Amino acid sequence: MSNPLQNVITQTEQVILGKPQQIRLALTCLLARGHLLIEDMPGVGKTTLAHVLSSTLGLQFQRIQFTSDMLPADILGVSIYQRESGDFKFHAGPIFSQMILADEVNRATPKTQSALLEAMEEHQVTSEGETRPLPSPFFVIATQNPTNQIGTFPLPESQLDRFMMRIQLGYPDAVAERGLLSGVDRRDLIADLKPQMQTSELFELQQQVRKVFVSPALLDYVQAILRHTRESARFVHGLSPRAGLSLLAAARAWALLAGRDAVIPEDVQAVLPGVASHRLQSVHDTQASDGEKLARELIEAVAIP
Amino acid sequence: MKLTAQLTYGLIACILLVSAPHAEHLPIWVSAECGALLLWRAYLARSGKALPPRWLLLGITVLSVLAIAFSFRSLFGREVGVTLLILLSTLKLLELKAVRDATIVVYLSCFIIITNFFYSQSIPTALFMLVTLLVILASWVHLQTGGLAFKSRLRIGGVLLLQAIPLSLILFVLFPRVQGPLWGLPQDAYASSGLSDSMSPGTMSKLSLSDAVAFRVTFDTAAPSRDRMYWRGPVLWDFDGTTWKRGRNATTRTGILEDTGMPLSYTVTLEPHNKRWLFALDMPDKLSIKYRLTPDFQLLSEKPLNARTRYRADSFLNYRANPDEPSQQLQRALTLPRGLNPQAQQLADNWRKQHPHDDAAIVREVLRHFNQGGFEYTLEPPLLGMNGIDEFLFQSKQGFCEHYAGSFVYLLRAAGVPARVVTGYQGGDYNDLGDYYILRQSDAHAWAEVWLGERGWIRYDPTAAIAPARIESGLSAAVSNPAALPFMARNPPPWIRALRFNWDALANQWNQWVLGYDTETQFAFLTRLGMEDISWKNMALNMLAGIFTLVGIFTLLMLRRLVVRQTDPVQAVWLKLCRKLEKSGLPRLAHEGPQDYASRIGTAHPALSEHMDDLAARYIGLRYQSQHDEGALQAFKHAVAAFKL
Numbered sequence: 018m019s020n021p022l023q024n025v026i027t028q029t030e031q032v033i034l035g036k037p038q039q040i041r042l043a044l045t046c047l048l049a050r051g052h053l054l055i056e057d058m059p060g061v062g063k064t065t066l067a068h069v070l071s072s073t074l075g076l077q078f079q080r081i082q083f084t085s086d087m088l089p090a091d092i093l094g095v096s097i098y099q100r101e102s103g104d105f106k107f108h109a110g111p112i113f114s115q116m117i118l119a120d121e122v123n124r125a126t127p128k129t130q131s132a133l134l135e136a137m138e139e140h141q142v143t144s145e146g147e148t149r150p151l152p153s154p155f156f157v158i159a160t161q162n163p164t165n166q167i168g169t170f171p172l173p174e175s176q177l178d179r180f181m182m183r184i185q186l187g188y189p190d191a192v193a194e195r196g197l198l199s200g201v202d203r204r205d206l207i208a209d210l211k212p213q214m215q216t217s218e219l220f221e222l223q224q225q226v227r228k229v230f231v232s233p234a235l236l237d238y239v240q241a242i243l244r245h246t247r248e249s250a251r252f253v254h255g256l257s258p259r260a261g262l263s264l265l266a267a268a269r270a271w272a273l274l275a276g277r278d279a280v281i282p283e284d285v286q287a288v289l290p291g292v293a294s295h296r297l298q299s300v301h302d303t304q305a306s307d308g309e310k311l312a313r314e315l316i317e318a319v320a321i322p
Numbered sequence: 323m324k325l326t327a328q329l330t331y332g333l334i335a336c337i338l339l340v341s342a343p344h345a346e347h348l349p350i351w352v353s354a355e356c357g358a359l360l361l362w363r364a365y366l367a368r369s370g371k372a373l374p375p376r377w378l379l380l381g382i383t384v385l386s387v388l389a390i391a392f393s394f395r396s397l398f399g400r401e402v403g404v405t406l407l408i409l410l411s412t413l414k415l416l417e418l419k420a421v422r423d424a425t426i427v428v429y430l431s432c433f434i435i436i437t438n439f440f441y442s443q444s445i446p447t448a449l450f451m452l453v454t455l456l457v458i459l460a461s462w463v464h465l466q467t468g469g470l471a472f473k474s475r476l477r478i479g480g481v482l483l484l485q486a487i488p489l490s491l492i493l494f495v496l497f498p499r500v501q502g503p504l505w506g507l508p509q510d511a512y513a514s515s516g517l518s519d520s521m522s523p524g525t526m527s528k529l530s531l532s533d534a535v536a537f538r539v540t541f542d543t544a545a546p547s548r549d550r551m552y553w554r555g556p557v558l559w560d561f562d563g564t565t566w567k568r569g570r571n572a573t574t575r576t577g578i579l580e581d582t583g584m585p586l587s588y589t590v591t592l593e594p595h596n597k598r599w600l601f602a603l604d605m606p607d608k609l610s611i612k613y614r615l616t617p618d619f620q621l622l623s624e625k626p627l628n629a630r631t632r633y634r635a636d637s638f639l640n641y642r643a644n645p646d647e648p649s650q651q652l653q654r655a656l657t658l659p660r661g662l663n664p665q666a667q668q669l670a671d672n673w674r675k676q677h678p679h680d681d682a683a684i685v686r687e688v689l690r691h692f693n694q695g696g697f698e699y700t701l702e703p704p705l706l707g708m709n710g711i712d713e714f715l716f717q718s719k720q721g722f723c724e725h726y727a728g729s730f731v732y733l734l735r736a737a738g739v740p741a742r743v744v745t746g747y748q749g750g751d752y753n754d755l756g757d758y759y760i761l762r763q764s765d766a767h768a769w770a771e772v773w774l775g776e777r778g779w780i781r782y783d784p785t786a787a788i789a790p791a792r793i794e795s796g797l798s799a800a801v802s803n804p805a806a807l808p809f810m811a812r813n814p815p816p817w818i819r820a821l822r823f824n825w826d827a828l829a830n831q832w833n834q835w836v837l838g839y840d841t842e843t844q845f846a847f848l849t850r851l852g853m854e855d856i857s858w859k860n861m862a863l864n865m866l867a868g869i870f871t872l873v874g875i876f877t878l879l880m881l882r883r884l885v886v887r888q889t890d891p892v893q894a895v896w897l898k899l900c901r902k903l904e905k906s907g908l909p910r911l912a913h914e915g916p917q918d919y920a921s922r923i924g925t926a927h928p929a930l931s932e933h934m935d936d937l938a939a940r941y942i943g944l945r946y947q948s949q950h951d952e953g954a955l956q957a958f959k960h961a962v963a964a965f966k967l
Binding site for chain 1: 466467890893911912913914915916917918942945946947948
């Protein structure tokens with residue numbers, strides 16, 4: 018494994034206690050050029066995670082708090098008439114940043130949501146007929162509060178598909194909680210963080226992810242998983258081809274994180290809950306939070322060929 | 323699962339298919355109402371409009387039930403039950419709100435399938451119901467799986483149906499049969515057409531317009547010639563001027579047959595006709611089922627025959643029947659209504675004067691009269707008045723077998739010769755595919771019996787004197803306008819005949835083996851299969867064993883699809899290793915990757931840890947990394963071969 022990457026993980030784990038799996042998944046998502054959706058209650062460290070990652074990776078960070086009265090221009094930016102020069106000048110919105118934390122994305126109206134999601138998908142912003150590229154790398158961490166849904170617009174399934182992964186943080190375990198309560202203030206810790214990686218190194222890693230070898234045997238496995246979701250009577254819809262591509266990209270990044278140059282079935286299994294949980298829906302119409310369980314079921318239902 | 327329009331269409335189709343055959347016997351307004359409700363429902367599904375409000379549905383339901391109660395004058399009984407079931411199921415479609423409602427509709431459709439067999443148990447009905455069941459299953463699959471394509475739903479339904487066939491065969495063959503129907507079907511379940519216990523002009527000719535099968539006969543040995551095949555039915559004694567009736571026998575003594583030859587044995591499969599008569603060749607000796615032989619050699623069963631009945635019978639073709647008939651009976655055979663038909667009486671008196679002591683000669687005179695008197699054999703004789711016999715004998719001279727048999731007996735009685743009318747069937751259509759004879763209603767016939775002292779009762783068929791072809795080759799050869807006859811009695815082209823015979827042979831097999839599969843047939847069949855101790859318990863055990871075997875076979879077939887056949891050499895070696903570990907109680911889970919498996923074994927058996935990690939790494943290298951080299955594979959093979967626990 019490349020050293021800077023290990024350093025990133027180590028440093029992040031010092032601040033975010035007891036969540037090694039989630040940190041790795043978040044990094045995987047970043048390395049695979051996907052975007053991340055965190056669905057959890059307030060106060061479990063969603064914002065902190067985003068902060069720590071941006072500081073550790075040395076990325077520009079912007080946090081956008083979504084509200085119901087927000088307009089697309091509030092995110093993308095707006096052209097304002099200049100009295101002196103007599104023309105319009107574009108004032109870039111907060112989205113022009115390498116790392117975005119879109120907090121409580123379900124509070125905004127669908128119109129604003131789709132402005133964000135389009136930018137995510139196309140890595141560019143088109144406003145008043147002019148197309149402006151977004152900085153690179155561009156990584157969005159969106160958060161959604163699953164409870165207290167009154168007056169919110171939960172992302173529809175088609176929009177959820179734009180996120181490579183959805184993860185949950187959950188409560189810390191007893192040891193981590195004790196560390197958190199007795200330790201230094203997290204904000205101070207974040208302020209002291211030093212970038213462990215150059216942006217160029219991050220680009221390099223993202224390039225490496227694409228080169229991680231995938232054998233025909235592994236593709237068989239991925240296809241078996243996709244086929245199962247489409248043929249089984251358990252799911253409302255099968256996984257889309259885009260989901261399949263995301264799964265493979267995430268598995269490659271995971272393998273790279275684990276220091277391997279080829280993907281093995283365990284990599285696929287590790288990222289599958291993150292990649293599939295928000296895309297699968299049980300026919301029995303239970304709560305969406307069961308996605309994780311469904312993904313586990315899926316893993317156990319498909320034999321490795 | 324949402325109740326989509328497509329699903330609704332499927333459910334509408336279920337109810338429509340399953341209740342369509344009922345349209346024939348439902349009140350017309352019920353059929354119309356159901357049709358309208360289905361159309362309405364389809365329109366609602368198509369336009370996506372809301373379902374009707376509760377009060378409206380309730381109103382329609384209450385009104386419909388009241389209307390049914392009014393038109394049937396009852397809310398109990400089979401007809402009413404079926405009508406209610408269909409109407410309410412159709413209404414249920416207008417109440418589809420949750421998946422539960424749809425499930426109920428599916429199960430209701432399955433239930434209504436059964437009710438169709440109350441009315442018809444023929445092969446077409448069974449086939450139609452099979453198709454209906456397929457549609458119902460497809461809707462059910464739709465309900466269970468949601469967004470599956472129509473074709474694959476139908477395919478799953480079909481597979482389910484096919485899988486059910488062997489199971490239902492086992493249940494059908496081995497399920498212990500109870501004597502009689504499982505629950506008594508009411509009498510009106512059966513069409514009743516056939517010979518009645520009276521005969522008046524028109525009875526027989528009307529009956530001969532029906533193509534319906536009366537019974538089928540299989541002879542053990544060669545069949546007798548056609549002109550000797552008189553299937554004896556009700557014997558009629560009492561005449562009131564127009565109608566011949568059975569009346570009451572004046573004796574209880576069973577008829578006696580003397581000077582008989584060897585009996586002729588055969589099997590009769592009699593269609594239900596709701597009367598008590600059983601049919602056998604003149605003269606019957608004994609039957610294999612419970613029966614009673616009347617003094618005039620008529621066979622009666624204990625109860626009206628409302629189920630298809632099979633029996634073996636023995637008959638004597640040569641006999642002297644009751645040469646010592648009691649005088650009260652002979653008196654009955656001479657009785658005539660007073661003051662009617664003077665011309666006939668005069669004719670008879672003339673003959674009597676010519677042959678004062680020779681009854682047989684008088685019989686010959688009557689037959690000669692019919693033969694040479696310009697009589698015509700026709701299906702459409704003119705109507706007759708009060709002195710029907712006179713009008714027929716001296717004016718119209720056109721008649722069917724009942725006219726001839728009736729006036730023949732009348733003339734003989736008038737001349738003082740004891741005689742009676744016998745009704746039944748004559749002849750039979752040979753089906754060479756099934757090697758049996760079919761007797762249809764169109765073969766119904768009436769003839770006469772004359773008592774000639776020492777010689778007993780002798781059969782005379784006056785029809786043979788006018789139209790011998792009727793007896794020798796059937797109705798169509800004898801009647802002047804065959805177009806009025808039923809199709810099969812009209813000598814259709816040979817290929818249609820063959821088709822009909824094929825179909826009838828099939829229907830006969832169906833009747834004998836499917837519908838007629840009762841305790842007796844089951845016993846015979848299982849004995850032929852080699853089952854020795856045919857008890858209730860044994861059959862149930864065999865049935866369960868059969869079901870378990872079948873389900874086991876299906877399970878194995880399905881499991882085989884889960885087992886991945888392996889052709890990759892690397893994978894083969896890995897699986898060999900997994901089998902080794904499995905033997906020592908550490909099986910690999912199907913979804914467990916090599917690294918996870920190795921680490922699990924390492925935790926369970928720390929001693930193996932290093933070796934396992936090495937093997938897993940080799941396997942991963944060969945299978946998931948691009949190391950396609952023969953040397954590494956050989957090394958992996960050796961390492962696995964050397965691996966010991």
